[in-house]
Amino acid sequence: MVLEPEQTLVGNTARESIQLPARVRLGLATRLSLALVSAVAFVFITAFYYDYRQSHQHMLGNVNAAIAGLSSAIIGNLQGILADVTDVASELAQAVEQGKDIEALRAVAVDAIMDSSYCNMAMVTLDSQSGAASSQTQAQRLNCRYWHSKVVCNMTRTAVNREPMVQAPSSKALKQAVWSEPFLDANSGEAVSAYIASIYRMEDGARVKVGVVSAELPLSSLAAAIQRLR
Numbered sequence: 074m075v076l077e078p079e080q081t082l083v084g085n086t087a088r089e090s091i092q093l094p095a096r097v098r099l100g101l102a103t104r105l106s107l108a109l110v111s112a113v114a115f116v117f118i119t120a121f122y123y124d125y126r127q128s129h130q131h132m133l134g135n136v137n138a139a140i141a142g143l144s145s146a147i148i149g150n151l152q153g154i155l156a157d158v159t160d161v162a163s164e165l166a167q168a169v170e171q172g173k174d175i176e177a178l179r180a181v182a183v184d185a186i187m188d189s190s191y192c193n194m195a196m197v198t199l200d201s202q203s204g205a206a207s208s209q210t211q212a213q214r215l216n217c218r219y220w221h222s223k224v225v226c227n228m229t230r231t232a233v234n235r236e237p238m239v240q241a242p243s244s245k246a247l248k249q250a251v252w253s254e255p256f257l258d259a260n261s262g263e264a265v266s267a268y269i270a271s272i273y274r275m276e277d278g279a280r281v282k283v284g285v286v287s288a289e290l291p292l293s294s295l296a297a298a299i300q301r302l303r
Contacts, residue, residue, distance in 0.1 A: 150298045154191050154290065159250075159268050161185040161192045162288040166272045169197060169284060175215065175228060182217040183224040193265075194218040194258070194289040197272075198231075200282070212284070218260065255292055264292045 161182075168181040182195050199213045217226040250270035258265045272284040 147298075151295060154294060154298060155252075155268075157189050158192045158288045158290045161189050161195050162250075162268050162270055162286045165195055165197050165286045165288075166270060169199065169272045169286070170274050172274075175213070178215060179217070179226050179228075182215065182226060186217060186219050186224045191290055191294045192219075192288050193261075193291055196287050197284060198286075199284040258289065258291075261291075265289045266292060 164185045165178065165182055168178050173181065178197060182197070186192055186195055195217050197215045199215075212231050214229045214231055215226060216229065217224050250268065253267040253269060255264050255266050257263070267287045267289050269285060269287045271282050272286055273280050274283045275281070
């Protein structure tokens with residue numbers, strides 16, 4: 074079938090009317106490209122943010138775990154140091170409660186300080202009333218100090234203000250013990266803190282205060298313990 078010239082001209086005109094101008098085609102292609110780039114960028118940013126967030130949370134978890142572990146180690150170490158000193162005081166208080174004489178008490182103090190890793194001095198003050206009308210108490214004081222790889226003890230007598238001797242048998246009164254504020258040791262010039270506890274004994278059915286025990290802890294030991302954990 075042979076087309077007439079008029080039919081061919083009409084067909085070409087129809088095809089030309091369907092084709093879009095080059096400028097329009099370029100605009101559509103540009104918009105499509107921008108949409109694709111935006112979609113890819115959105116996916117990439119979302120994936121990156123999620124990965125960053127997961128990594129950040131993991132890092133924070135590791136940091137928190139490290140801090141918790143270090144804190145536990147420091148607290149555990151410090152508690153061990155404090156317990157080491159309080160054990161010395163407890164041994165001396167127990168020896169007094171058992172009625173040991175001065176020489177036996179001296180031996181207990183020497184062994185306790187030598188076995189201790191941190192306590193450098195322990196002191197026991199034993200009350201001895203000088204008279205019912207007197208406001209003073211004559212006290213025997215046993216002072217034992219670690220000095221040049223050995224423990225040196227000396228006994229002195231001193232007058233102290235009398236405190237009520239008979240205590241109410243309450244758990245709060247019987248367990249009262251304190252750590253003192255830091256002070257400079259008169260002999261070593263070192264900053265120390267002392268664990269101080271009252272000593273009681275049962276006499277005639279009453280819980281009677283018979284003295285005070287104290288044990289010193291050099292504060293440099295605490296600083297050294299923390300330094301080792303850094």
